[in-house]
Amino acid sequence: DGGITQSPKYLFRKEGQNVTLSCEQNLNHDAMYWYRQDPGQGLRLIYYSQIVNDFQKGDIAEGYSVSREKKESFPLTVTSAQKNPTAFYLCASSDPGTQETQYFGPGTRLLVL
Amino acid sequence: AQSVTQLDSHVSVSEGTPVLLRCNYSSSYSPSLFWYVQHPNKGLQLLLKYTSAATLVKGINGFEAEFKKSETSFHLTKPSAHMSDAAEYFCVVSEGGYNKLIFGAGTRLAVHP
Numbered sequence: 692d693g694g695i696t697q698s699p700k701y702l703f704r705k706e707g708q709n710v711t712l713s714c715e716q717n718l719n720h721d722a723m724y725w726y727r728q729d730p731g732q733g734l735r736l737i738y739y740s741q742i743v744n745d746f747q748k749g750d751i752a753e754g755y756s757v758s759r760e761k762k763e764s765f766p767l768t769v770t771s772a773q774k775n776p777t778a779f780y781l782c783a784s785s786d787p788g789t790q791e792t793q794y795f796g797p798g799t800r801l802l803v804l
Numbered sequence: 805a806q807s808v809t810q811l812d813s814h815v816s817v818s819e820g821t822p823v824l825l826r827c828n829y830s831s832s833y834s835p836s837l838f839w840y841v842q843h844p845n846k847g848l849q850l851l852l853k854y855t856s857a858a859t860l861v862k863g864i865n866g867f868e869a870e871f872k873k874s875e876t877s878f879h880l881t882k883p884s885a886h887m888s889d890a891a892e893y894f895c896v897v898s899e900g901g902y903n904k905l906i907f908g909a910g911t912r913l914a915v916h917p
Contacts, residue, residue, distance in 0.1 A: 695847075697847075731813070731910070732909055732910070733808075733908050733909050734848075734894070734905075734907045736904075736905070779845075781847055781848065791836045791838075791855070791898045791905075792838070792850065792853060794850070795847035795848040795849070796847050797846055797847045798847050800845070
């Protein structure tokens, strides 16, 4: 059963703490993405990776970091430098044959304690 | 630069009546356009995609959209709404190249019995 999984579904962060959101795909997609969604807004791109061991900043990368050590995994770390981390985070991947079509995971909701 | 405007933030229809969700775009290129649907606290699901083939695009769950270059529009329609169609809908344009998607702010569709 192919797809994109994200964990956890809900995550709580304390002040000054770094937290890591997991994203795994078994679709054999080369490209993976992280988006942030705030209420009443569309998605904004945080980081993307076209290939293993390479990634690029998106529109709102400040306060976030990523790694891409394996094709199927693209974890996102929300650092303490991100002052307003409360949001819904969505991971996506795209098909090497149809790069523009992105497929999304179920999302992780991050809340600050 | 490319942009997407969803003309209605909320649309309310009765079950069994037609649905119209409006989207205008601006693009310097021949764009690819998408509609995604998001149910509460879920990821995004692709409804349909336009990539310069037929201007009338049929998607899943009875939805379709028509690309009108002269009007720079890509409105989403469905002849008869179901209760299960209640969700948020995003119009998306591709900036071309590697996977730069620009999201509209979303339209929340409510379906009443």
